[in-house]
Amino acid sequence: MKEKLYQRLIELTNGKQSSHLLQSIAKAKWSKRIIPSYMKVYDINLEEVSKKQQQFSSLHDFFTRELLKDARPIEQNPTTYVSPVDAKVESFGRIEWDMTFHVKGKPYALHDLLGNAERATQYVDGHFIVFYLSPADYHRIHSPIDGEVLRQYTLGQKSFPVNQLGLTYGKKPISHNYRSVTELKVANNQQIAFIKVGATFVNSIMLTNTTTQWHKGEEVGYFSFGSTVVMLFEKDAIEFTENVVQGSPIRMGEAFANML
Numbered sequence: 001m002k003e004k005l006y007q008r009l010i011e012l013t014n015g016k017q018s019s020h021l022l023q024s025i026a027k028a029k030w031s032k033r034i035i036p037s038y039m040k041v042y043d044i045n046l047e048e049v050s051k052k053q054q055q056f057s058s059l060h061d062f063f064t065r066e067l068l069k070d071a072r073p074i075e076q077n078p079t080t081y082v083s084p085v086d087a088k089v090e091s092f093g094r095i096e097w098d099m100t101f102h103v104k105g106k107p108y109a110l111h112d113l114l115g116n117a118e119r120a121t122q123y124v125d126g127h128f129i130v131f132y133l134s135p136a137d138y139h140r141i142h143s144p145i146d147g148e149v150l151r152q153y154t155l156g157q158k159s160f161p162v163n164q165l166g167l168t169y170g171k172k173p174i175s176h177n178y179r180s181v182t183e184l185k186v187a188n189n190q191q192i193a194f195i196k197v198g199a200t201f202v203n204s205i206m207l208t209n210t211t212t213q214w215h216k217g218e219e220v221g222y223f224s225f226g227s228t229v230v231m232l233f234e235k236d237a238i239e240f241t242e243n244v245v246q247g248s249p250i251r252m253g254e255a256f257a258n259m260l
Contacts, residue, residue, distance in 0.1 A: 042136035
C-alpha cells in the first residue's frame with residue numbers, strides 16, 4: 001500500500017512544469033539567500049570550496065560548486081579504481097547469472113539499465129557498485145580510472161527520486177530514470193560501464209569532458225541535483241577494497257577497487 005501510494009504521488013507531481021519550476025527557483029538570483037541555511041542544514045565545509053559564500057550567484061551555482069585543487073587527493077596506483085564522486089556506498093556486490101543486481105531488495109536488470117541486451121551480457125558474473133549523492137555532497141563527477149571512451153549515450157525521459165524513499169518505494173529509478181551511460185576501455189582490455197543517473201524530477205547531468213580519453217581524477221561532468229552513479233565491471237576484473245562497506249561514506253579520489 002505504501003509503495004503504490006508513494007509511486008502515485010510521485011507520478012502526479014513529476015512533469016515538465018514541476019521540473020521547470022525547480023530549475024527556475026534554484027537558478028534565480030534571489031535563491032542565493034538560501035545558501036547560508038542550506039549550508040547549516042547539511043553541515044557543508046566551505047573551507048574546501050573554491051569560492052567564498054558571497055561569490056555564488058544562486059543556489060544552483062552553490063550546489064554545483066568546485067573544490068580547491070588539493071581538497072580531494074587522488075589515489076595514484078594505475079590499477080586502482082577511485083570513487084568518481086563524494087557519496088555513500090549504497091550497494092555493491094556480484095552481478096547475478098540472470099544479469100540482475102539488487103538495491104534495497106529490488107532487482108535491477110542490466111538490459112534495462114544499459115538499454116541493450118547484448119551489452120548487458122558482457123557483465124554477467126561481474127561486479128557492480130552504486131554510489132548515492134545526497135544534497136549535502138559535492139556534485140562534480142570525476143573519472144575513476146584512465147580509459148578510452150568507447151561510446152556515450154543517454155536513456156530515459158523522467159527522473160524520480162533516488163533517495164532512501166525513492167529506492168525503497170519507487171519503480172526502480174536507477175534503471176528507469178534519465179541516465180547518461182559511458183562505456184570505457186581500461187587496462188588489460190577490460191571494459192566498464194559508468195552510468196550517471198538523474199534524480200529529483202530534473203534530468204540534471206551535464207558533461208564537461210567530451211574527449212575520448214579520460215584520466216583518473218579529472219572532472220568529466222556534474223549533477224545539478226541529488227543523484228546516483230552506478231559502475232559495472234566484467235567477470236574476474238576487480239576486487240573491492242576493505243573500505244567499501246554498505247552505507248559508508250566515500251570521497252572522490254579514494255580507492256574502492258583494484259584490478260585483477
